[in-house]
Amino acid sequence: MRERTLFTSLQCIVHPDELEAAELLALELCLRDGGATLLDDAACSSSSATHIVCHPRAYHSLMAQRNERFVALVRPEWVFRTFLMQRLLPVDRFSANPALFFSSLAIAAGSIEKDPRKVIHGLIAHFGGQIVDQKQIYDGATHILSSDESSESANAVEEPEHQQLLQLSFAKGDVSRGVESWRVWLSDRPTGPPFTLPSCVVAYMGQCAGLAKQHHVTYSWIEECVRRHSRVPEGPFACNTSGSSSKAAKRKPISWKTRPELHLEDLNLSKCSQVYQLARMELGTDLSIVRKLPPEKLASMESSLSGAIVLLAQHIAPLLKEKISEVLKTVKAKVANVPQGDSYKEIVSKVVANASFVVCRYCGGFEYDEALRQGKRVVSIYWVLAGLTPDSKPTSFTEAIERPVRSFGGIVEMQYFVITLSGFTSRTSPSREEMQVAIHATGACMLPVLSRTHSTHLICNEASGEKYKRALSWRFENILSHEWIFACLSQWQHVAEDTFRFNAAKPKTLPIVKEDEDEPEQEVTDKTTLTPGSKRSKRAAKSGQGRFDVDGILTELDRVPTPTDKKSPANPKTATPAAAAKATAKATAAGEKEVACTLFDTPTMTSKRRTRKKDGDEPMPETSVAVEQPGATTTNAQPGDKDLPLVISISSGSEANASGTLEAASASPVAKAPAKGKTPSAKGAAAKKRKGVDTEESMAVASKASSGSVSKKRKKETAASESIEAAPPAKSEFLFLLTGSREQAAVHEPIISTLGASVSQIGRKFDSKCTHIICSELKRTEKFVAGCASGKWILKPSFLEASSAAGRFVDEAAHEWGALPGDKEFIDPRIWPEAPAYWRKERAAGQPGAFTGWRFFIHSKCLPPSDMCERIVIAGGGSVLPLAKATDFAEVAKQSTSEAPVVALFPAGVSTRDAWLKKLKAQKIECLNASFLIDCITKQQTPAVQRTDYCV
Structure with missing residues (x-):
């Protein structure tokens, strides 16, 4: 039943500019039907209006009166959604401000780690969107984000019921006639029974409100919107769903005439309204x-x-x-x-x-x-x-x-700034709370964590701290003192950052040290400050250096000098690899070499987001590190080993990083450039740098090679020592599988590479050829469970830190998960802390795997997904049988024994009428809940998990 008092307390103006005739009339009828008082557009400047409904393109013409008194400037979507849901929605999430390009959208971040989630939520809320963080109301979201294009979560979500009714096909003439009938009804019977709405009018309003389709997109869509400062089409970022949502997209639209009338109760928009009921409305407001x-x-x-x-x-x-x-x-x-x-x-x-x-x-x-x-x-x-x-x-x-701020709307130049704070607490002066107030007053966005992709300014209380060091390693341009934000607020304009930067910020030009000390230094422009449209940034994006990189523990940065460090300063004559590449053209024929920078060479943010190049085809890397399958064994490598050198490669999604993907070296003793799959020599590293290839390994080698040679004569005298310094790293057959965030992978990658091992690049899946898995915490993920089942080393990041300090891979036992009592704090309580060591020792002793001899049937709707279950089964020594009609289930059942059983995995809550369940049970094949697979590996083994506890 429709509420005829829904808008009773409101006095509304519908601003006609940029609105279609049918949309304008439908808006007015919704308001009148709900009891609102409609004012003429000429009354915009009067003191009686409470709400002005306008198109975003008409917003700026109405801003001036917000300085005088409060009036809600809302988008048409607010009226339509409020009317269809029959619930007065908050106006904060429906601002007509075009700068708030997520306004009217309800976005669910999906499965994502804690720090990246803070980044995503901060951006969504600041730019006007509504955060949906309860899975039970995902049906009410307009957008659901996923980590990649083939997201399992996207496939699992069913199409909300109301979408079928709102996707009815109609012509514009049908809508015009429908709203005209509605107008006549309200004119003749203003207090009579509600008008029965034609289904074409309901579908039209639902489509205008953005409720007719739920978009499943990758996180790259959020990035592109923020980069372009506007909402971009979802199509290029859509997930490849195979569920009901994909079927709906292929379904032929049904004509509204098959159902001429529609009651609002039939839409069942309760989940959509709960999005605003259960949400924390203070976020971003x-x-x-x-x-x-x-x-x-x-x-x-x-x-x-x-x-x-x-x-x-x-x-x-x-x-x-x-x-x-x-x-x-x-x-x-x-x-x-x-x-x-x-x-x-x-x-x-x-x-x-x-x-x-x-x-x-x-x-x-x-x-x-x-x-x-x-x-x-x-x-x-x-x-x-x-x-x-x-x-x-x-x-x-x-x-x-x-003093009150100068005008409504914030400082225009700063509305797209994304600011992160470092070193401020409740006891500092100014305090963290005071800084947050100042940033909010300017209209800028504040992120609680430092994001390499999105943060434009880092405001530090002092020139120290983890975020400060991280920003230095990124060549972050705007590392500022707090006086800058107060200057902007006092002058009510964007004040140039130059005079507020800390002295430790990198200069615009850096000298290149020539081979002969007597020769004059050459100044070149520092090319490490790059825009996302540059080739370097694209390589960084592909390799996972972009997206939601947030500050964490970066052990290597302890070597970065800061103004407060008592260590000797870094060599002031070092130059960045990109700058050195530019100066190579000026090098003499005598083979002069540049001094390479030993800091991590990563792109920085520009001072203003609007200067970014808007590349529509710029690759968007995934949130997690993707890996592939090289071969490896579990033998420790000593510095003197002569095994084939292995090199690092991190990929993102299905697309390998063009600049970082390196293959295993061949048996030839001649060292070639890494692009051909071999470890570079000192000479090869310098050649790579002349080509602009800036890898961590080449920088380190080139730095060693050039630092020992300041003249031709000295170069000849020290040739032997230089060749030793520039030799390839110790060779190892270790193959590491990394888990966690991109930022953690970016920290671990150079350490592994320096020590001569490689990183798997099979993606987010388990790689059976890996020898070690690095986990910052233990969760019941595929990599961990399958790694346990196959007896791999499951190690903490401290293993890499200790190995880096020692210059070789140290003994793993002290760094294995579960080795210390304090490890329990970072282990999922459902995991037995001793599980990694138990299964590793079992497999190392030649014992069979947990599922050796077992054969499994896996239902297609299992959770975990069937392909994940299959990889865990194989890791544990079992095999998977096809669940197909061609299978002779009776014959397979006869082969089942207590030592080598045949079992079937089904999702929790599977219906007893499921055809496969009935068929397998008829053959007396044991049917188990799929969670048995995980528990069998991760639960305590004394006593072992019993299959009878998981029978379906």
Whole structure:
């Protein structure tokens, strides 16, 4: 039953610019049907409108009046969704501001790790989207993100029921006639029964509201939207689903005439409305800056403001005004909130005359003007929310936020800035909370973690810390002091960053050291500051150096000097590989060599996101490290071993990194360039650098080769020592399988490469040829479970750190998961801590695998997915039989024994009417819950897991 009082309290204006005739009329009819009062568009500047419905392209023409008083500027989607759901939705997520390109979208981040999820959620919320983080309401999301194009989660999601009804086909004429009938009905019977809506009109509104289709896209879509500062088409980023959503896309549209009328109850949009009911609405909205003040600040405010009269301006948003009122009332201040009306201005004048101060957000509105006229103190909302008082000691922060900001909408140049903080706490000056308030006031986005792809500015309390070192290693351009944000806020414009950078920031030009010390230095432009459109960035994207790289532990960066370090400074005459490549053309025929930079050579963010090249075909790497299958054994390698050299290769998704994918070396003793699959010599490394190939290995080797040669004469004298230094790393047959985030992989890769081993690149799947698996924490993932089942070394990252320090691979036992009591803190409680060691020792002793001799039938709808189950079975020594009609189940059942059973895996909750279940049970084949496969490996083995506990 439709609510005829849905919009009763609203006085709305539908701004006609950029709206189609049918859409304009449908919007007005929805509002009238719900009881709203419609005002003429000419009344936009009046004081009575509460909501203005407008197209984003008409938004800027309506911004000026937001300085005067609050009026919600919303998109048409807000009206249509509210009407179809019959629930008044919050206006914050439907802003008509075109800069908020995720506005009106409800986006579920899917399965993603903690830190990347913070990045995704921060971007979605800042740019106007609604976060959907409860899986039970994913049906109500407009977009579901997945890590790759063939996501299992995308295949598992069923098409929401309402989409079939909203995808009815119709002609524009059908809609026009339908809305005209609706208009006549409301004119003749304004208080009568509700009009029975034609299904074409309902479908039209659903499509305008974005409810007719649920998009399953990769995370690359989010990146591209942020990069282009607009919502881009989902098509190129769609996941390849094989479920009902894929079938729906191929289904021929049904004509609305097959179902001429449709009631809103038939849509069953409860999941869509729950998206806004269960969500944390303060994320990304004005409420995100509201913090609970500490008792000492509240006590200070109460001593200064108790009994004081405070007037709140009408241009403050209602929810935010309510929170400010609560803070002031807590400290016993008297809050005056004058409603709009005929005597509004007269009452405000009297209140201002008796008020201690007036709280405004912008420099505008009648309250602000009247306070200035009467000489009253005007403070900003941020001043109150920060817990300041008239007696507060003046600081750069208090001076910057005490004054209301200049105008509604933030600083235009900064709305696409993404800022990360480092080193600020509740005890620093300014505090972290104060910095967050200042960033919010400018309109910039703040991310809690440092993202190489998205962060544009890092504001540090001091020139030290993990984020600071990481930013230096990335050649991050904007590493700034906190004074910069206050300068922007005070001047209400984007202030140039140059004078606020820390001294340790890399200069624009770096010298190249010539081979002969007597020769003059040559200055070249530093080419390491690259845009995402450059070739270097594309190689970084393919190799997994982009996307959601966030700060974690980077042991190698301990060698990066900072202004606070007591170590000797880095060689000031070193040059970046890219700069050296440019200067090579000027090198003399005598074979002069450049000094390579030993820092990680990774691209940095530009100072302004709008300068990025908009490459529509720029590759979007996945969140996790993808790996492939080279061969390896489990033998430790010593520095003197003469095995074939193996090299690192990390790939992303199904696309290998053109700059980093290297094959195993051949048996030839001659070292060639890595591009041909062989470890480079010192001379080869210099040649690679002349070609612009900047790998960590080549940089290190070239650095050693060139540092020992400052003249031709000295070069000849030290040739022997240089050849020793430039020799290939110790050869090893270790093949590592990496888990965790890209950032962790970027840390581990150069260590493994330096020690002469290789990294598998088979993707997100288990590689049976690997010898070691590196896990930062233990979860019941495919790589871990299959690795246990096959007896691989399951090691902590400390193994690589210790090996790097020793210059060789150390003994694994001390770094195996479960070896220390403290490991339990980072192990899934469902995993037996001793499982990795147990299965490794069993397989090393020649014992059969957990499933040796077993044969499995695997149902196609199993969770874990059937292909994952198959790889775990094979890792444990078992085999998989095809679940097909051609299989002779009776014959297979006869071959089942207690030592070599034949079992079938089924999903939890499988129906007893399932055809395969009935057929297998008829042949007395043991049918088990698929979770048996995981538990059999990860649970305690004394006593062993019993199959009878998992019977279906």
